[in-house]
Amino acid sequence: MKELSLHILDITQNSIRGKASHITIHIQEQLNKNLFEFTIQDNGSGIPNEIFKTIKNPFTTSRVTRKVGLGIPLLDRTCENCGGSLTLETLEGKGTRVRAVMVYDHIDRPPLGDIAATIAMLITSYGDIRIDYIHHLNDLEFKVCTNDLKAVLGEDVPLSDTKVIQWLKAYIKENIEALSAEK
Amino acid sequence: MTVRELYDQCDLTLVAGEKGLDNIIEHGFVGDLLSVVMGRAQENTAWVTIQSHINIVAVATLINCACIIIAEDYEADADAISKANEENIPLLVSKQSSYEVVKQLIHLGIL
Numbered sequence: 001m002k003e004l005s006l007h008i009l010d011i012t013q014n015s016i017r018g019k020a021s022h023i024t025i026h027i028q029e030q031l032n033k034n035l036f037e038f039t040i041q042d043n044g045s046g047i048p049n050e051i052f053k054t055i056k057n058p059f060t061t062s063r064v065t066r067k068v069g070l071g072i073p074l075l076d077r078t079c080e081n082c083g084g085s086l087t088l089e090t091l092e093g094k095g096t097r098v099r100a101v102m103v104y105d106h107i108d109r110p111p112l113g114d115i116a117a118t119i120a121m122l123i124t125s126y127g128d129i130r131i132d133y134i135h136h137l138n139d140l141e142f143k144v145c146t147n148d149l150k151a152v153l154g155e156d157v158p159l160s161d162t163k164v165i166q167w168l169k170a171y172i173k174e175n176i177e178a179l180s181a182e183k
Numbered sequence: 184m185t186v187r188e189l190y191d192q193c194d195l196t197l198v199a200g201e202k203g204l205d206n207i208i209e210h211g212f213v214g215d216l217l218s219v220v221m222g223r224a225q226e227n228t229a230w231v232t233i234q235s236h237i238n239i240v241a242v243a244t245l246i247n248c249a250c251i252i253i254a255e256d257y258e259a260d261a262d263a264i265s266k267a268n269e270e271n272i273p274l275l276v277s278k279q280s281s282y283e284v285v286k287q288l289i290h291l292g293i294l
Contacts, residue, residue: 001218058241059266070245073238074217 003113018044024132046092082106116173127159137179199267199274206249254281
């Protein structure tokens with residue numbers, strides 16, 4: 001995947017398939033430590049032990065339509081190639097936490113990509129799931145979550161309204177850019 | 184042409200997947216970013232890459248690849264070799280660059 005936002009989308013879709021009702025996506029651009037990190041934590045069904053043991057092997061998958069799954073294996077290689085690592089923790093029935101760490105300025109590190117569109121799409125497409133998005137640039141923080149949006153929009157405007165999607169995308173983009181401007 | 188014919192005519196080392204040597208090659212593809220290969224490569228492709236991890240075998244099974252040619256003399260990982268043997272996907276290693284390998288494929292008529 002050319003952009004990390006595609007990996008984030010892919011891992012989050014695993015959480016959704018795992019029946020999570022609350023997903024937290026946390027991006028940490030730690031320029032002071034030269035690290036790029038993201039974690040995706042959910043309260044879904046967790047990964048069964050026999051799958052978890054070989055989760056980084058592409059021939060392990062929860063899919064039934066085909067025998068290989070490359071989401072985790074590709075991300076694992078990307079992290080390793082970029083001087084970092086991928087860590088997974090899971091508890092059946094409780095949830096899963098995926099943590100990807102890379103050297104920030106590693107030449108092979110993919111760019112983050114269009115994270116605003118990714119998050120806006122996730123939040124507005126899965127209104128029944130609480131999605132928290134937290135973005136740190138060193139100590140500066142930007143947060144947005146499904147529940148806050150719902151509170152602002154009220155009962156009358158659905159999250160899936162095209163105007164909401166467009167607005168949210170622009171809002172996230174502006175706020176992330178503002179972090180970089182402030183640093 | 185078959186993978187065997189390619190193997191006989193080029194300076195390649197077969198490290199796995201001997202049972203797939205009669206696979207037919209119809210196309211060629213070069214790529215090291217596996218998601219792009221997954222999305223773009225056609226079936227029955229001779230795929231040239233510098234990646235040598237087990238993930239390439241997974242991608243090859245998805246796209247029904249004819250064979251994988253690892254360029255730059257990179258050594259295939261042990262689990263990639265065992266999986267390629269299981270899946271009958273020939274893994275061939277070349278000492279040359281991807282560019283040089285592609286030149287040979289074109290010379291042999293894989294366009």
